[in-house]
Amino acid sequence: MTDTIAAQSASAPVYTVTQERKVVTAIPGPKSQELHERRRAVVSDGVSSALPVYIERANGAILVDVDGNQFVDFGAGIGVTTVGHTEANVVAAAASQLQDVIHTLFTITPYEEYVRVAELLAEHTPGTFAKKTVLVNSGAEAVENGVKIARKHTGRRAVAVLDHAYHGRTNLTMAMNYKASPYATGFGPFAGDVYHAPSSYPYRDGLSGPDAAARTIAYLEKVVGAADLACLVVEPIQGEGGFMVPADGYLTTLQGWCTANGVVMIADEIQSGMARTGRFYASEHFGWEPDLVLSAKGVAGGLPLAAVTGRAEIMDASQPGGLGGTFGGNPVACAAAVAVFEAIDRNGLLAEAERIERTLKSGLAKLAERYDIIGDIRGKGAMVAIELVQPGTAITEKQPNPEAVSQIVAFAAQRGVLFLNAGTWGNVLRFLPSLAVTDALIDDALTVLDDAFAALG
Numbered sequence: 148m149t150d151t152i153a154a155q156s157a158s159a160p161v162y163t164v165t166q167e168r169k170v171v172t173a174i175p176g177p178k179s180q181e182l183h184e185r186r187r188a189v190v191s192d193g194v195s196s197a198l199p200v201y202i203e204r205a206n207g208a209i210l211v212d213v214d215g216n217q218f219v220d221f222g223a224g225i226g227v228t229t230v231g232h233t234e235a236n237v238v239a240a241a242a243s244q245l246q247d248v249i250h251t252l253f254t255i256t257p258y259e260e261y262v263r264v265a266e267l268l269a270e271h272t273p274g275t276f277a278k279k280t281v282l283v284n285s286g287a288e289a290v291e292n293g294v295k296i297a298r299k300h301t302g303r304r305a306v307a308v309l310d311h312a313y314h315g316r317t318n319l320t321m322a323m324n325y326k327a328s329p330y331a332t333g334f335g336p337f338a339g340d341v342y343h344a345p346s347s348y349p350y351r352d353g354l355s356g357p358d359a360a361a362r363t364i365a366y367l368e369k370v371v372g373a374a375d376l377a378c379l380v381v382e383p384i385q386g387e388g389g390f391m392v393p394a395d396g397y398l399t400t401l402q403g404w405c406t407a408n409g410v411v412m413i414a415d416e417i418q419s420g421m422a423r424t425g426r427f428y429a430s431e432h433f434g435w436e437p438d439l440v441l442s443a444k445g446v447a448g449g450l451p452l453a454a455v456t457g458r459a460e461i462m463d464a465s466q467p468g469g470l471g472g473t474f475g476g477n478p479v480a481c482a483a484a485v486a487v488f489e490a491i492d493r494n495g496l497l498a499e500a501e502r503i504e505r506t507l508k509s510g511l512a513k514l515a516e517r518y519d520i521i522g523d524i525r526g527k528g529a530m531v532a533i534e535l536v537q538p539g540t541a542i543t544e545k546q547p548n549p550e551a552v553s554q555i556v557a558f559a560a561q562r563g564v565l566f567l568n569a570g571t572w573g574n575v576l577r578f579l580p581s582l583a584v585t586d587a588l589i590d591d592a593l594t595v596l597d598d599a600f601a602a603l604g
């Protein structure tokens with residue numbers, strides 16, 4: 148079965164759902180509304196849903212809901228189904244692994260799939276030095292482990308992050324996020340020794356990479372002191388913060404300072420990694436070779452898996468037994484991850500990400516000529532965003548316009564396009580499709596986006 152599916156997808160991807168947008172009911176439809184009522188009785192109100200349509204099937208770049216509506220998915224579960232929903236090779240690999248062994252616990256009796264994923268991560272993360280990996284279940288858990296390892300290696304306590312960062316919802320990562328609401332409000336007390344340094348945000352600060360880095364370093368030296376700093380955790384392209392692409396030279400200058408001062412610099416590539424930006428890891432765009440790299444979201448095609456990968460001497464700092472967890476590196480998730488790496492190569496997905504960037508950015512540039520509330524178009528590969536500002540302020544004041552983003556997201560949902568918002572002020576519209584999204588689907592979605600801007604009045 149594996150061979151048949153692999154042979155088919157070697158030529159052209161085979162889709163089990165037509166790759167088209169289709170709206171056949173009001174959104175949400177009656178069946179979704181019924182499910183939503185059931186959910187409200189039993190699912191915590193603390194868990195929200197951006198669009199309460201209940202999904203029955205998904206394939207390629209399309210979500211099908213219980214009422215038969217088909218959505219063009221520009222969220223991909225926040226950059227998780229990067230190789231496409233239910234990608235044939237991933238499905239086959241996971242299904243086959245389910246027959247063989249589902250769980251042993253790697254820390255009791257190991258298995259090859261875990262080792263294979265570690266080999267693939269060592270090969271594909273930036274830098275040619277010796278690397279090692281620990282596998283865990285979620286992005287936040289990867290962040291927690293990266294910090295643990297850096298502290299153990301350095302014998303230092305302080306953790307630095309950047310303004311506009313997002314790192315998760317566990318206790319430590321809540322303290323590492325920039326935005327309190329909704330991620331932290333009322334959930335304290337929080338972990339201490341976490342410091343928030345200024346970032347590089349070219350649209351708003353206008354600083355060169357070296358100047359922005361000098362500002363970050365000045366903050367760290369004054370407020371923390373290099374001698375107490377275990378690690379600096381940085382998203383090479385910030386995700387929830389709004390897809391800010393740092394100015395050239397920013398990340399490498401910071402890495403130089405970290406290396407000179409014995410600080411472990413950690414790339415949180417949880418959203419930007421796994422071919423998303425047209426490179427295996429976004430750090431490569433900036434010539435950055437981080438000490439540790441965090442992978443999650445896209446790594447296993449939709450199954451829960453995350454990793455910390457990095458310099459062997461740092462990764463080996465922990466005492467045996469200090470790292471791990473019951474489900475970390477689950478065999479089914481690992482088998483899926485191996486298939487994801489294969490799918491990226493076989494389906495030429497790095498080039499597909501670049502195609503998506505070209506198509507999206509040229510379409511968005513045309514819209515920006517007509518709608519002056521589009522203040523900025525930015526991103527790399529299939530990680531592109533527009534930042535919206537108040538009418539007439541685009542050039543000068545750049546006042547955030549979250550209302551327009553909310554209205555556009557709501558309008559597009561009614562037409563069968565799923566867009567996500569982002570940004571510290573909620574004024575960023577992000578495009579984070581699977582790399583299976585065709586130019587025809589992007590053009591179709593851009594038409595809906597055009598209508599959405601026109602409807603703003």
Ligand SMILES: *Cc1c(COP(=O)(O)O)cnc(C)c1O
Binds near residue numbers: 225290315316386419
């Ligand atoms: C999503 C995300 C996380 C947290 O990952 P979870 O799997 O949700 O815990 C951390 N960092 C970045 C950059 C993310 O996008």
